[in-house]
Amino acid sequence: MIIYGIKNCNTVKSALDWLKKHNVEFEFHDYKAKGITDAKLKDWSKQVGWESLVNKRGTTWRQLDEAVQANVKNESAAVALMKEKTSVIKRPLIEREGKVIALGFDEQEYKKVFAK
Template sequence: MHLPASPTIHGIPNCDTMKKARAWLEARGVAHAFHDYRRDGLPPGLLEGWVARLGWEVLLNRAGTTFRKLPETAREGLDEARAIELMRAHPALIKRPVLVAGDRLLVGFKPETYAAAFG
């Protein structure tokens, strides 16, 4: 299944992985919108919809500096509601990029995954 011509890529502009994903799309002439969720926030229901489809564990970036800087009490005993609350309060906790194209939802960037999706 091919993705629609104009997907939206969600993330923050200074993230290296975001830069790689956007460069990959641009090099292949894939028009896309960019949503800076740190600057512009997350519309109500968007994050919750992603979590419902993929699970909060897929979306929560536990490897990043933002997560490591959280107090230990915030990092312990996470569940879906608490993870969503943290990701809303600290958008950098959301793995990047999140690419939405039609009914497809891709998290992270791997050239082979994008190649398969845009084949």
């Protein structure tokens, strides 16, 4: 299982703390350190929709020019933006065996997803 995110993000920290507390083994992939590929972003878009991947509530999105925001109206524009500004990707994203199993942190959802 791979957790994708940014290590200084509070939501990611909450998710990682929860997973550790519940003895869930994972690998962490930091977008800032390792980047992300177009292929991975496109795969996730097909699984959960590009609209779900773009975090429009975050600081990075709000700091973008209105013209840039307005241009994000399809998968290819969203993928290009997420590749350039990884902080705009909703996080954490959890992938198991190539499938997105969680997006964001919701303790109730994690209890269901990671029930033993």
